[in-house]
Amino acid sequence: MKAEQGAHSGGDARTFDWWVDRLMKVVMFIGGISAIVFIIGIFIFVTKEGVGFFGADSKIKEFLFSPLWRPTSDTPTYGTLALIAGTASVTGMAVLASVPFSLGAAIYIAEFAGPKSRETLKILVELLAAIPSVVWGFIGLSIMNPLIIQWFDVPVGLTVLNAGVILGLMAAPIVTTIAEDALKAVPDKYREAAEAMGATRWQVIFRVVLPAGKNGLMAAALLGVGRGFGETMAVLMASGHSINMPSSIFDSVRALTATIAAELGETAHGSEHYQALFTLGIMLFVVTFIINLTADLVVRGIRKK
Amino acid sequence: MFQATELNRKNRAVEAAMKWLFLAMTLTLVTPVLIVLGMLVMRGMPAISLSFLLDDPINGMTAGGIYPALIGTICLVIVALIASVPVGVAAAIYLAEYAPDNWFTRVINLAIINLAGVPSIVHALFGVGAFVLFLDFGTSILAASLTLAVMALPVVIVATRESLQAVPQAYREACWSMGATKWQTIQRVVLPNAISGILTGIILEVSRTAGETAPIMFTGAAFFLPFLPQSVYDQTMALSLHLFVVSTQVPHVPEALPYGVALVLIGIVLVMNSISLTFRVYLRGRKKW
Numbered sequence: 165m166k167a168e169q170g171a172h173s174g175g176d177a178r179t180f181d182w183w184v185d186r187l188m189k190v191v192m193f194i195g196g197i198s199a200i201v202f203i204i205g206i207f208i209f210v211t212k213e214g215v216g217f218f219g220a221d222s223k224i225k226e227f228l229f230s231p232l233w234r235p236t237s238d239t240p241t242y243g244t245l246a247l248i249a250g251t252a253s254v255t256g257m258a259v260l261a262s263v264p265f266s267l268g269a270a271i272y273i274a275e276f277a278g279p280k281s282r283e284t285l286k287i288l289v290e291l292l293a294a295i296p297s298v299v300w301g302f303i304g305l306s307i308m309n310p311l312i313i314q315w316f317d318v319p320v321g322l323t324v325l326n327a328g329v330i331l332g333l334m335a336a337p338i339v340t341t342i343a344e345d346a347l348k349a350v351p352d353k354y355r356e357a358a359e360a361m362g363a364t365r366w367q368v369i370f371r372v373v374l375p376a377g378k379n380g381l382m383a384a385a386l387l388g389v390g391r392g393f394g395e396t397m398a399v400l401m402a403s404g405h406s407i408n409m410p411s412s413i414f415d416s417v418r419a420l421t422a423t424i425a426a427e428l429g430e431t432a433h434g435s436e437h438y439q440a441l442f443t444l445g446i447m448l449f450v451v452t453f454i455i456n457l458t459a460d461l462v463v464r465g466i467r468k469k
Numbered sequence: 470m471f472q473a474t475e476l477n478r479k480n481r482a483v484e485a486a487m488k489w490l491f492l493a494m495t496l497t498l499v500t501p502v503l504i505v506l507g508m509l510v511m512r513g514m515p516a517i518s519l520s521f522l523l524d525d526p527i528n529g530m531t532a533g534g535i536y537p538a539l540i541g542t543i544c545l546v547i548v549a550l551i552a553s554v555p556v557g558v559a560a561a562i563y564l565a566e567y568a569p570d571n572w573f574t575r576v577i578n579l580a581i582i583n584l585a586g587v588p589s590i591v592h593a594l595f596g597v598g599a600f601v602l603f604l605d606f607g608t609s610i611l612a613a614s615l616t617l618a619v620m621a622l623p624v625v626i627v628a629t630r631e632s633l634q635a636v637p638q639a640y641r642e643a644c645w646s647m648g649a650t651k652w653q654t655i656q657r658v659v660l661p662n663a664i665s666g667i668l669t670g671i672i673l674e675v676s677r678t679a680g681e682t683a684p685i686m687f688t689g690a691a692f693f694l695p696f697l698p699q700s701v702y703d704q705t706m707a708l709s710l711h712l713f714v715v716s717t718q719v720p721h722v723p724e725a726l727p728y729g730v731a732l733v734l735i736g737i738v739l740v741m742n743s744i745s746l747t748f749r750v751y752l753r754g755r756k757k758w
Contacts, residue, residue: 195559296680394588
């Protein structure tokens with residue numbers, strides 16, 4: 165209503181348009197803070213559902229250090245050690261499988277490729293990023309699984325290896341894109357100065373571009389870790405989903421994310437099991453938050469220079 | 470005359486070797502995907518027909534089509550778009566046009582990065598806690614779509630902010646000097662010039678949300694429900710969850726069926742991506758600045 169009054173207030177500069185301008189600024193600001201609201205909201209709501217788990221008697225020790233996750237036994241135990249080991253082994257495998265190739269691809273796309281092949285390769289990398297996680301899981305289940313059984317002569321193909329390779333392919337586009345950005349952010353003067361000294365292109369890359377872009381490459385690898393860590397459907401379908409302390413890449417494991425996805429549907433709201441699953445959620449949220457924050461600080465480090 | 474020395478020749482050989490090494494690494498990443506896509510097409514094509522798209526699943530989901538799942542996915546995506554696009558565009562306008570360069574804006578940017586990095590299953594837990602229970606929407610399309618909307622928000626914000634920032638500052642200054650307010654400038658000059666970039670981002674968001682599974686599992690998508698949803702408070706089937714169900718939860722599914730579902734899902738996603746891509750290439754060619 166204020167706006168209407170403003171429109172008729174004659175010589176005053178506060179016309180209708182002035183009030184609209186004011187109002188829209190507030191509306192846009194509300195939109196602007198939405199991301200903060202949701203991040204805080206996620207933390208509050210997940211904590212609210214899960215916090216009762218530590219209520220009556222403190223189970224933190226069992227939760228962190230016991231490998232026994234037996235929520236449906238007569239004396240249920242909620243140890244996450246084996247799940248953490250599962251997530252860690254799969255993520256580690258993914259990083260080993262994808263980070264070297266992704267960084268190599270980023271170097272090729274940013275430094276070697278001509279404009280035409282650069283465009284084509286970038287489109288292919290985007291294609292990789294577009295495939296939904298449940299389709300990746302299906303690929304692990306129906307294409308990778310028989311291949312692993314056949315090639316390595318093992319009884320089960322749904323293993324750390326399978327899930328790690330699938331996750332590696334899923335993380336590759338993020339790592340490649342961010343690493344390529346980091347290489348492109350190295351100023352051309354650096355390259356020109358090195359070339360003027362008679363360095364070959366490889367010498368320029370190895371001695372000048374890579375050292376200058378190293379923070380960005382580290383951040384890229386870190387975000388790849390974050391992606392692998394938080395992935396749900398693909399890990400659920402390709403890792404075998406059996407609770408195990410893995411001793412080789414041919415063991416089946418179960419990941420933290422996959423446990424929530426597989427069990428939440430069967431739990432009663434407010435039960436101990438339900439709260440334990442939300443507590444896993446808090447754990448995932450906190451760890452990915454730290455990973456993302458660190459990656460951002462590392463990237464900001466290069467920007468300042 | 471320049472005579473190549475031993476060192477020159479060695480350097481050149483190293484450079485060539487490195488170039489091939491990195492090309493080989495790049496190809497190792499992209500070729501498996503092409504092979505896998507080829508296999509999906511080969512094994513999925515036999516399952517796909519018009520009746521596969523337009524029939525209900527029958528015999529405990531071991532036969533029939535995917536019609537309710539297809540419609541369900543479309544509903545989920547549309548409601549998610551309605552919820553996320555206005556908020557995301559407003560956020561982007563704030564960041565590109567209003568936000569001062571201070572610590573608070575840095576915090577907003579950090580929140581966006583973190584929101585994009587939150588695992589999808591944690592989004593699902595948030596959806597259960599906030600939309601299903603606290604706001605009492607129950608397991609419904611509304612709750613599932615809002616969960617998807619929160620998840621997709623960073624995509625919309627980042628794409629929109631980029632296309633707003635690409636509008637030259639001179640356009641804004643010309644408009645201000647005519648006496649226009651900031652909002653008039655945004656509404657009449659900045660947005661019309663950025664609209665195609667914003668649309669590209671929205672199409673990309675469609676492709677992301679259509680494929681998501683974990684966030685909708687406990688918030689509104691049903692394993693088996695051979696009816697079409699009547700309102701946003703109903704549950705629905707969804708293609709992504711249907712692929713999970715027929716490939717892991719149902720016994721005696723004929724081999725081609727899950728391949729068919731996967732192929733339809735990936736078809737939708739890739740078509741959306743290609744539209745977004747062609748749009749972008751076309752725009753780049755047409756830019757006035």
